[in-house]
Amino acid sequence: MTTPSEPAPARPGPNEIMSERRHLINLAYRLLGSLADAEDVVQETYARWYAMSRQRQDAVDIPGAWLTTVASRICLDLLGSARARRERYVGSWIPEPLPEHGEWDAGRTDAAASDPADRVTLDESVNMAFLVVLESMTPAQRVTFILHDVFRYPFAEVAQIVGRTPAACRQLASSARRRVRAAQPPAAPAARQAGLVRQFRQAWEAKDIDALVNLLDPDVTGIADGGGVVDAVVRPIRGRERLARRFVEISRLAPDVVILERTVNGRPGLVAQQDGATVVVLAFDVAGERIKRIWAVLNPDKLRPWTTG
Structure with a gap:
């Protein structure tokens, strides 16, 4: 209760509430691996906020924290x-690739470019x-790891979201870190990544099998995602x-x-277009002097932002 000498707490306005959208999209995309699903989650989160009475909204001390909790759940x-x-x-199911439409030069990506709607950092x-x-x-492991290690939420808050104890969340995050370290060798320098991907494009266009072989690791893996719609x-x-x-x-x-x-999820990648429409997006994993993995996304549902963005 406020007294005449204490001004009533400021009610969060629509702009303040909507300013959380970018953060929520960032969070939901990392949790789900799908930009379309992330947008649906954020829409549902806001729908729940605006479905509450004004009295219940006013009772929320930190609207941003409330929105993050709901979106995470x-x-x-x-x-x-x-x-x-x-x-x-x-x-194979591959996470939806994020477009960044600026072309890149060897050793440099256009960090100033934005994705389709400036949605994901x-x-x-x-x-x-x-x-x-x-x-x-x-x-639970994924949500705990992303909230704590990527977005720096304390384990006490993460525990309330995932319904575990803080100690259990620490164990979840620790096991997740071990998975990441085991699966991801140190990345090659940006210049080397860009150079290898450019050489791959040139060899592919030239149909030069020997040149392609020399760019690939002996144990390279290629994974394609057509979603049952495209022959992959x-x-x-x-x-x-x-x-x-x-x-x-x-x-x-x-x-x-x-x-x-093109830049694909923050790293040099390739996009194949036919009649102006994107038909495949390639993401690369480069380690040392060779390409270790190539992910090819052909599923049209995952390529819409690449054609319409």
Whole structure:
């Protein structure tokens, strides 16, 4: 209760509430690996806020914290059902790639460029290799790790969101860190990544199998996600000779495809376009002097921002 000498606490206005949108999208994308799902989560979060009475809204001390808690819990529920859906998914499921439409030069990415709606801050926590590791975690482990290690929420707050004790959350985060360290060798310098991806594009366009082989690690893995909609390789391709020949076959089957250099989830990648529409986005994992993994997203639902953005 306030007295005449104490002004009533300022009621959060619409601008203050909506200013949390970018943070919520950032959080939900990392938790779900899908920009479309992240936007749905944020929409549902705001719907729950505005469904509350003014009295209940006024009782919330920190609206941003309330929105983060609700969005995180929605994501936690979705992750549980997503695992069952992805078990029925046709072929490999790859996180939705984030576009950043500025071209890059060797050793430099256009950090000032924005994604489709300035939605997601591009950093190491959205690179494709990192997101793929997150897919191997349990929902509680993923939410705990992202909230604490990426967004720096204290374990006491994380515990309230995931319904575990702070001690249990510490264990979840610790095991998640071990997974990340084991799955992600030190990344090559930015200049080396960009140079290798550019050489890959040139060799692909030239249909030069030997040049492609020399750029790939002997144990390289290529993974394609067509979502059962596009004819894609259902199982990963392992070995550099097999993968190089596959890329040359694709180039011969679609000679009119234009290959562009684009930033994909904050790292150098490639985009193939046909008649102005994006038909595949390639993300690369570079370690040392070779390309270790290539992720090819062909699912049209995941490519809409690349054509319309």
